Amino acid sequence: MKHSVKLRKPLLKQLKADNLKGRIIQSQPIWVRIFHWGFAISLVVIISTGLQLHKPAHFLALNFSKVLVAHIVFSWFALGFLVLRFTDALIRKDDSLIPKIRDLKHFPKLMAYYFFLRSSPPPARKYNSGQLLIYFSWFLVFLLASFLGLASYWQGEHLIWVWHLVGGFQMIRWIKFIISIYFLATIPVHIYLSLTEDISRLQAMVTGYERKPPMKNESKNFPRIK
């Protein structure tokens, strides 16, 4: 037989808080989340339209002008989200995405963990060395691809030095293709690890809050929700 006891909300909250595992802290501010999902959606459109423009699929009879327009528009969106993230990082003085030497020193240990030679990952700042390398490289190659895209969009009217440096339209196209392959190879790794390593971090990318292990010497009665 089901019995239901009605408790007052503050009391219920307190009971839940006492029973919560670890601490809940704000991990991803709103602008980071907006950037993450906005950039992710834009990138999906950019890569899929780019591949369609590169090699039209048999089963799709798409209007190519519209595909090109979508490719360019979402590239601008992605750049906008990137600027947003950059500004946010400047305002908050957030350097969590910039790899530092001390981060990279942990890289071999991290690889040992991923190859099952260690039972736990090495200590890290907000992001581990592998994440830092991949995220930072994404920023760089995306900026490079956007720049090359701009050069090819202007068809040699502007940024002529880029054409000379790279060696022509075909090379610009080739580099952009290789960059898209890099994204296509690393994004699944990112998704896989975010689903299987620490699911609460994935939750943080939606709600903003993440569960962390309890701090040492933490009192039981200490308020845990921050």
Place this chain on the structure above:
Amino acid sequence: MLSRRDFLKLVVKGAVLGNFSQLITPPLAKAVAAGEVHKLPVVMIETGTCTGDSISLDNIWTPTFSDILTNILDWRYDWIMNQVQGQEAYGILQETYEKMPHEYILIVQGSMIQRDNGHYNHVGYENGKLITGIELVRRIGLKAKYVVAIGSCATYGGPVSGYPNPTQSTGVQNILPERRVINVSGCPAHPDWIVGTLLHLALYGEPELEKFGRPKLFYGETVHNRCPRRRFYDQGIFATAIGQKECLFRIGCKGPVTYSDCPIRRWNDRYNWPIGCNTPCIGCTEPGYPDLMSPFTSHFPDIPFPGGTKVNTDSFGLGVLGLTSVAITGHVVTSLYKGRIQKNLLKTSAKTNHRPALKKAQAFHKYWLKKTNKI
């Protein structure tokens, strides 16, 4: 005399009607006869070449090439056109170099062969010594009024500089960095492009050049932008094999990355052009041709690996993605086997310290009669 604006109009009109030389020659011949224009002294040096550009130049239909030689240009030295040979012919080149400095136009056809100081390409014999192509082009080029490189080989190295480039061939601009070289690229260059550039030089001086040193009036737009099959591309209707009438993009057409006015000028007296006979553009006017444009039926060039193996870019991309898929699948299986995924999920997803335990509460029992065999 024709104004520059009228000349540019004739370039476009001639491309559309297919009679550029016919349109341009009468006013020009009049101007030459009236003494308004001096006949341009021209010398042509052939280095590492198949002479295809000379053959292409011969294909001017009306007026004939001989009309141009007689009325418009002072064609002084050219292996194909020379009426004399040996020292007598070479003497004309030397005379032009010595007596007409900064007056003549140097046309170079063929790539600059640099291996072993250019000794795989001898183009002259002087005082008992063989003269290399790079030596002669540098010497004559430094005193020329204009230097014009015609054909893919002279402009950017072309097929001669193709992988693995055993002769270390390159374009004229690389061995004449002091001079601005006017590039009239193409494999071969269209006769209108060559004659049009020479006429512009004679009448108005150097034409406006685009990013790779080519005259904008011929190389200002991509083949793709002017292609008569562009509507098929825009609608996503593609040929799946050579010989079909739709857009040839899917079978490797390089029109989107190739700058030239082939779609409106066409070839062989405007009779046809590659896309007109249902084969893709191979991008012969672009730097990096043919390495960056081959295989001609594929969008991207093959990637060379040590040992001479070449891998198609698309296959390379698919290989990388396949490797990633295999790696992730292997990691998932190992993680499940070792219990890492289960542990991580429990550690990071359990909301509370004490999970509520469920106890089965049976409220009532149901009893059913057993089926028994009746005796």
